[in-house]
Amino acid sequence: MQFFSSDFKLGILGGGQLGKMMLYETRKWDIYTKVMDASPEAPCKIACNEFVEGSLMDFDAVYNFGKDVDVLTIEIENVNLDALEKLEHEGIKVYPPTKTLRTIQNKATQKLFYTDHGIPTSPFTRFAYTSEIEDSIHNGGLDFPFVWKSAQFGYDGQGVKVVRKMEDLENLPNVECIAEKLVDFKNELAVIVARNTKGEVVTYPVVEMEFHPEANQVEYVICPARIDEKVAKKAQEVALKVSEEMKQIGLLAVEMFQTQDDQILVNEVAPRPHNSGHYSIEASYTNQFEQHIRAILGLPLGKTESKVAGIMVNLVGAEGHTGNVVYENMEEILGMDGVTPHIYGKRQTRPFRKMGHVTIVDEDMVKARAMAQKVKETINVVSK
């Protein structure tokens, strides 16, 4: 099949910032795209060939959207899987496959998948309702501290809470959830694996993630991770195993903990381009968005090595600011060498909202790291 400047049609469910960055690649290759998003102000509305306004969780909306595309992909996991399944049965190529999405969409199912397939992950207990947790603590079945996670629809740090005492359980939604042992880790790592329709597989270098202590959002992503080579190799092997066991097609971003005794435990995965791979636009031979497109179209996968060291800083809304966004001191960071801001195009900011990211690249990691700190201290996402 010919994908370039032809009648081939790629469907993308979700029109947010990840979709937007994916569209740079489809434009580069003149691949015809059709995007659906619930918001008429979605960043993808321009740059795709066709835009459909519709809910990603609605069966009819997803099914009708997908009927006339050749390949269907996602930029977010929270989509109607029954519609995807029906499309798959009718011959539409859905990547990631619906089965993989089913495993991932529910965090309890995802954790069970790991234990069933011998993939190292932290111990956990599954609950049909949050209200069942209290009994379990009283019965000695669960000890503080633990991490409460909603089984469904958590993102950007929502749906996750560290529970250290009984009162922390108050105000949590009474939903299907898991209680996960709090891991005492040295580092949070991530590896992106790409697997194409022909079974070809490549892995990106291990990145190191630093989280904001309060917002539970990634603050820095550092590539390559400044860790022992043996640990890096182990992390890549574990990520590769997850991708293979899940029979994923497209990207799989595998987030992991490196424990104090250098074990690797899988935390969670995303079957798509991921925040931990944004550095690749400036630093890698093949950026993650192009790689995802290559994988789902069955094209040869690109070189995953880096040209230079890369660090990504998330641009999130400052506390105390809600309203029309202003990026303070943008000129100052543009005056620093190797600094590239990406602005997602959301007009309204609010505390901790992801508004963009900044990539810092340099031949020298130490210099890049120092500059990243300076970028973070300089730029400020506020409201007018």
Next chain:
Amino acid sequence: MQFFSSDFKLGILGGGQLGKMMLYETRKWDIYTKVMDASPEAPCKIACNEFVEGSLMDFDAVYNFGKDVDVLTIEIENVNLDALEKLEHEGIKVYPPTKTLRTIQNKATQKLFYTDHGIPTSPFTRFAYTSEIEDSIHNGGLDFPFVWKSAQFGYDGQGVKVVRKMEDLENLPNVECIAEKLVDFKNELAVIVARNTKGEVVTYPVVEMEFHPEANQVEYVICPARIDEKVAKKAQEVALKVSEEMKQIGLLAVEMFQTQDDQILVNEVAPRPHNSGHYSIEASYTNQFEQHIRAILGLPLGKTESKVAGIMVNLVGAEGHTGNVVYENMEEILGMDGVTPHIYGKRQTRPFRKMGHVTIVDEDMVKARAMAQKVKETINVVSK
């Protein structure tokens, strides 16, 4: 002024492949764009915020288009300058400035500018009509061989012809033109200079261009040029002088000859992103399109150094093929490391039509050069 996610509006005259690549950058920074092009199928039609169909040479079309933008730029020089001048007088920021465009748009004026400002260029004679050339030859005022160039509206090798004997003059249009001494050169070089509204200036490394012997189109652009450092320094100094004398704002791509005795002669310039800078998307810290945007918005200019060696191969329509385009052996070149095709999105191919380009990057120039050859021998732009 705030440019990012704000009410600021950037106008771009021309919606072809250069505009399309510029739009990746405006999208990255969420800068609102309005584009005009005569073709309803212009590659820029999607990815800009507003698209206007209109002739770039029409006074009213250009004037009406430009009235409500904050900054107006171009992706092609052949635009109505009277309209631009009127807009400039009314306070619209036009970059490149109309005066610079007037100097450049007419090749005779451009050549005179060089001689008037002590910028080295090959000797030439100006003619009001091609028909006057014959007399000049008979009178001994002009010797074979020389290069005939139409003073206006030449691009992609059109409007240029090497004249070696009287018969070569036949069939040339009877227009204002110049006859330029044919330069015996070692290399064709180019340097991109960026100058922002505040007078800050940076230059990119010197690139080396290899032309297709028949089509007079660039076949390979090689960065950095494999030339002596002293010659490279001289080329950058000459390019810088042209940019300063022209008071250019935005990019200026300066094409030059390196003569057998290592003189640098300016051939011609383009006041915008240029084919000779496409390698920068994959190879440079700051690509030429982002740099142009930085310059015309008065933002600090980005680092012009390369991360890796870069070579660009133009993808042009194969001889004997006219019709719906097919890119043969695309998968083969995607299977080579560090190879990135760019498809401009023209549905119809014809012999020597620019359909896209491919960038090859590698740490090792020798390897990159060998791979570029392989890419060129592999891919084929044909019609179905």
